[in-house]
Amino acid sequence: xSEKREEAVVANKKVVLKHYITGFPKESDxxxxxxxxxxxxxxxxxxxxLVKNLYLSCDPYMRKRMSxxxxxxxxxxxxxxxxxxGFGVAKVVDSNHPNFKExxxxxxxxxxxxxxxxxxxxxxxxxKYTDVPPSYYTGLLGxxxxxxxxxxxxxxxxxxxxxxxxxxxxxxxxxxxxxxxKLMGCYVVGSAGSDEKVSLLKNxxxxxxxxxxxxxxxxxxxxxxxFPDGIDIYFENVGGAMLDAVLLNMRIHGRIAACGMxxxxxxxxxxxxxxxxxxxxxxxxxxxxxxxxxxxxxSEFVEFTVPRVKDGRITYVEDVVEGLENxxxxxxxxxxxxxxxxxxxxxAHE
Amino acid sequence: xSEKREEAVVANKKVVLKHYITGFPKESDxxxxxxxxxxxxxxxxxxxxLVKNLYLSCDPYMRKRMSxxxxxxxxxxxxxxxxxxGFGVAKVVDSNHPNFKExxxxxxxxxxxxxxxxxxxxxxxxxKYTDVPPSYYTGLLGxxxxxxxxxxxxxxxxxxxxxxxxxxxxxxxxxxxxxxxKLMGCYVVGSAGSDEKVSLLKNxxxxxxxxxxxxxxxxxxxxxxxFPDGIDIYFENVGGAMLDAVLLNMRIHGRIAACGMxxxxxxxxxxxxxxxxxxxxxxxxxxxxxxxxxxxxxSEFVEFTVPRVKDGRITYVEDVVEGLENxxxxxxxxxxxxxxxxxxxxxAHE
Numbered sequence: 001x002s003e004k005r006e007e008a009v010v011a012n013k014k015v016v017l018k019h020y021i022t023g024f025p026k027e028s029d030x031x032x033x034x035x036x037x038x039x040x041x042x043x044x045x046x047x048x049x050l051v052k053n054l055y056l057s058c059d060p061y062m063r064k065r066m067s068x069x070x071x072x073x074x075x076x077x078x079x080x081x082x083x084x085x086g087f088g089v090a091k092v093v094d095s096n097h098p099n100f101k102e103x104x105x106x107x108x109x110x111x112x113x114x115x116x117x118x119x120x121x122x123x124x125x126x127x128k129y130t131d132v133p134p135s136y137y138t139g140l141l142g143x144x145x146x147x148x149x150x151x152x153x154x155x156x157x158x159x160x161x162x163x164x165x166x167x168x169x170x171x172x173x174x175x176x177x178x179x180x181x182k183l184m185g186c187y188v189v190g191s192a193g194s195d196e197k198v199s200l201l202k203n204x205x206x207x208x209x210x211x212x213x214x215x216x217x218x219x220x221x222x223x224x225x226x227f228p229d230g231i232d233i234y235f236e237n238v239g240g241a242m243l244d245a246v247l248l249n250m251r252i253h254g255r256i257a258a259c260g261m262x263x264x265x266x267x268x269x270x271x272x273x274x275x276x277x278x279x280x281x282x283x284x285x286x287x288x289x290x291x292x293x294x295x296x297x298x299s300e301f302v303e304f305t306v307p308r309v310k311d312g313r314i315t316y317v318e319d320v321v322e323g324l325e326n327x328x329x330x331x332x333x334x335x336x337x338x339x340x341x342x343x344x345x346x347x348a349h350e
Numbered sequence: 351x352s353e354k355r356e357e358a359v360v361a362n363k364k365v366v367l368k369h370y371i372t373g374f375p376k377e378s379d380x381x382x383x384x385x386x387x388x389x390x391x392x393x394x395x396x397x398x399x400l401v402k403n404l405y406l407s408c409d410p411y412m413r414k415r416m417s418x419x420x421x422x423x424x425x426x427x428x429x430x431x432x433x434x435x436g437f438g439v440a441k442v443v444d445s446n447h448p449n450f451k452e453x454x455x456x457x458x459x460x461x462x463x464x465x466x467x468x469x470x471x472x473x474x475x476x477x478k479y480t481d482v483p484p485s486y487y488t489g490l491l492g493x494x495x496x497x498x499x500x501x502x503x504x505x506x507x508x509x510x511x512x513x514x515x516x517x518x519x520x521x522x523x524x525x526x527x528x529x530x531x532k533l534m535g536c537y538v539v540g541s542a543g544s545d546e547k548v549s550l551l552k553n554x555x556x557x558x559x560x561x562x563x564x565x566x567x568x569x570x571x572x573x574x575x576x577f578p579d580g581i582d583i584y585f586e587n588v589g590g591a592m593l594d595a596v597l598l599n600m601r602i603h604g605r606i607a608a609c610g611m612x613x614x615x616x617x618x619x620x621x622x623x624x625x626x627x628x629x630x631x632x633x634x635x636x637x638x639x640x641x642x643x644x645x646x647x648x649s650e651f652v653e654f655t656v657p658r659v660k661d662g663r664i665t666y667v668e669d670v671v672e673g674l675e676n677x678x679x680x681x682x683x684x685x686x687x688x689x690x691x692x693x694x695x696x697x698a699h700e
Contacts, residue, residue, distance in 0.1 A: 064631075073631050074602075074631055239626060239627065243626070252424075258626075258629045258630045259630065260630060261626065261627050261630060264627055265627075269624060270624045270625065270626070270627060271622065271624070272621065272622010272623060272624050273622060273623050273624075273626055274619060274620045274621070274622050274623075275620070276589060276593070276608075276611065276620070276623055277589065277611050277614055277615075277620060278638075279608045279636060279637075279638035280608045280609065280610060280611060280638040280639075280640070281414075281423050281424055281638070281640070282638065283637075283638045283639055283640055283643065284637075284638050285635065285636070285637045285638070286629060286635070286636040286637075287629075287633075287634075287635045287636075287637075288628075288629035288630040288631070288632065288633045288634050288635070289630075289633055290630070290631070290633055293633065
């Protein structure tokens with residue numbers, strides 16, 4: 001093969017998983033390596049895309065990938081010694097793929113490193129609206145925001161005036177679910193793990209009410225006070241004891257969109273949920289979903305959401321850490337609720 | 351008021367609840383009273399219907415009504431000292447209601463007694479096909495059979511070739527679900543609590559396989575052996591540990607119709623279900639339903655089912671006890687799995 005193209009080779013810092021884990025992840029389970037390099041050109045004949053990573057998304061589902069699983073799941077396990085992968089926002093440096101050219105902004109699966117060679121560029125989305133902050137494509141306009149849209153509108157099938165409860169409500173997904181629900185004319189309550197987050201829910205995102213679950217000794221009573229007539233829609237992000245309390249308070253024909261169960265991800269044995277009998281007597285629908293199944297609706301979501309972001313009807317809070325060095329701590333912090341709003345890592349701003 | 355009508359007053363044996371219960375019901379929680387009488391005419395001006403009860407249905411949901419509940423459910427609690435109520439097949443003795451006349455066969459809510467005055471006859475169904483055994487309207491063509499039809503076709507939305515698992519599969523509902531699933535071209539496995547029942551499932555109802563859950567030390571392994579490729583549809587009648595094992599074995603986009611959870615009805619604190627995280631990763635839909643919400647489909651169900659009963663494609667096994675004296679034991683036996691097939695009480699045969 002002839003090799004006529006320029007071969008700029010630069011350093012490429014990256015975050016690798018050191019070993020498979022059990023229990024809560026620790027910073028020391030990951031390592032930031034500065035020894036790697038990358039060639040800034042895609043090999044001739046390859047349909048790959050080389051990108052410069054700008055913003056990386058810290059998402060709860062990544063915890064699952066840090067353990068070894070016997071049975072395959074919807075995401076593969078990470079490989080110890082290799083770079084972490086996840087969703088991110090990036091700028092195209094070089095491309096042989098007809099859909100992408102140098103300078104394009106994209107979001108999708110990428111590596112936790114400065115530059116990534118994307119060998120399946122069909123999984124990347126080209127960013128259409130660049131007059132909103134590009135970091136929004138890790139959250140509000142990326143996978144979490146799209147998850148909120150699909151989970152709320154497609155799975156919950158809300159009606160005006162319904163009673164909506166959202167757990168982990170100030171997180172990447174929850175804050176947007178609550179704002180969609182308010183736009184639909186629902187009554188919306190959220191739970192979160194600090195008074196600062198509760199204040200955000202009430203004062204910034206327009207929730208009707210919110211509470212700090214860590215300060216409630218009786219979650220059932222906490223919900224009953226806020227929903228004397230019960231809950232029509234529960235947007236489930238946490239699982240465990242909160243789900244049990246919600247089941248006691250659901251209304252007949254209530255719907256539970258099971259988006260995640262972050263309270264359970266680090267437990268050796270998940271908590272038991274005892275109140276499933278109410279699923280029968282109240283004719284509840286619990287439905288799990290993963291946004292990957294709904295990619296054909298992405299542009300519908302963007303066209304719905306972007307105008308409402310631009311005119312201020314939808315707002316979004318991000319928790320940004322600077323630099324790959326701080327990425328492991330940011331990811332670990334998710335499982336302790338240290339983030340306020342969408343957690344992301346700025347690798348570079350341009 | 352003038353009273354010109356004949357007033358035949360006859361003895362009216364009945365079963366009453368003695369007191370609210372906790373835990374497993376016992377025969378001694380009920381009492382058969384022979385002291386009552388009934389006037390065999392409906393009072394003038396009343397739209398009620400007086401019926402002679404022929405067959406009474408013993409159903410698991412009745413356990414719930416034997417305890418006192420703070421919050422109202424879809425069925426009311428029984429009242430101690432008063433006659434039990436439930437579904438039954440009866441013959442009209444007298445009626446002022448335009449839809450019913452003397453001699454009609456009906457099924458619907460009635461009392462556990464020889465004669466009942468039905469004050470809400472709009473809840474009765476007039477029996478159209480009398481060339482099948484009338485007792486079938488407690489089971490195959492009554493509430494349990496209709497439950498099987500709605501749960502399987504409306505909630506599970508089966509497709510040809512799918513893998514179907516049914517718990518309590520030889521019971522009033524399960525035996526019919528399995529036969530519907532076979533008619534749809536599904537692969538069908540059932541669990542039951544005795545070898546006799548397992549034999550019925552395989553040899554009489556045409557299940558592809560069946561197992562005695564009491565002889566399995568590892569339900570997960572028992573399911574894996576029968577469903578190496580996983581379960582698309584689970585028809586849930588038992589809850590608890592079986593549900594947990596099923597969640598491990600569900601396929602992506604699997605559906606669970608939550609019809610009942612009989613293993614939990616007598617527990618002070620229901621068992622915990624630990625594997626709900628699979629609802630998210632496998633995008634499972636768990637949907638509770640109650641057949642009362644689907645009454646408008648009853649004649650569709652009957653027209654679908656009766657021809658298949660008449661030509662032998664659907665069969666049905668009943669466990670009949672004779673006489674109201676034996677009704678308490680029959681009801682209690684349900685919770686110990688003593689019944690083989692649909693449990694009912696023959697109060698009278700004509």
